[in-house]
Amino acid sequence: MPEVITLGETMVLMNPTEAGPLRYVDRFKKQIAGAETNVAIGINKLGHSTGWISRLGSDEFGQYVLSVIKGEGVDTSRVIMDVDTPTGVFFKERRILGLSQVYYYRRQSAASYMLPEDLDEEYIASARYLHLTGITPALSSSCLATVQQAIEIAHQNNVLVSFDPNIRFKLWDRRKAKEILLSLIREVDILLPGVKEADMLLGKMDEPEDYAQKFIEMGPEIVALKLGKTGSYIADKEKGRIVEGFSSTEVDAAGAGDAFAAGFLSGLLEGKDIFEAAMIANAAGAFAVTLPGDYEAFPTSQDLNAFLKGNSD
């Protein structure tokens, strides 16, 4: 049974091979993308077993997504293939001056129909970590109920829950996002927010430690606040500090947060302390941004060891 289980939607990504407004772009590379499978693939590359719970359409795109994820070594035995609903699709648009964005075609997708009854309790109970993100509860009320139920199962079975808020304003409005995400954050063990997400959830604060402190008061045992190239601020109930980041050449930032989560959970699985785990997480994040696509540049354990050795010489 997998050491880490994730749950969420993975879509076909139509990734333009050229920059510009999509009305002028006519070439795309077909890939797959989804925050939770990014994490599962990332942990797998670092040498630990992972499983993914979801629904896909029983269509060509669903078969494609399934075979890529299987091919990356993630257990897909609990994925439901649904004949009545389609696999989600999204497009990236690469522009200058922060105008890059994504266009989702995922409303009423197969994954948006996930239900608490889809969850195999024994499967989740046998894992060490359950990784969730704030994307899934934004997809539908049944997806929110599924996430809540998965957390409940994890708690009953001493499985630690890690959570990346991954706030997507294209999926829900600010007020609802804030209310639901804060209620979920109270239930998780490890929280992995970006600093902008922390601003949105808690209001602007002066220092990383202020956000971490506030989140810890709410419930999580560990907070890893992602600070971009600076690195991350890591805290638990007793201690906290910045762990410096690594520089790398950025080609595509999508997936960096997921590589961070993969590195952090892999570190914890190996018995590292929170600061060592954060160093691995920062390094995985530095790898992730170097290629187009979400997870293709994530490091293997050999890559990571060579990189860390090179950076310590």
Ligand code: CKP
């Ligand atoms: O926050 P990240 O850039 O790491 O997340 C990227 C993923 O799941 C992307 O793969 C996309 O499929 C999504 O986030 C999403 O639903 O937005």
Ligand code: MG
């Ligand atoms: Mg993210």
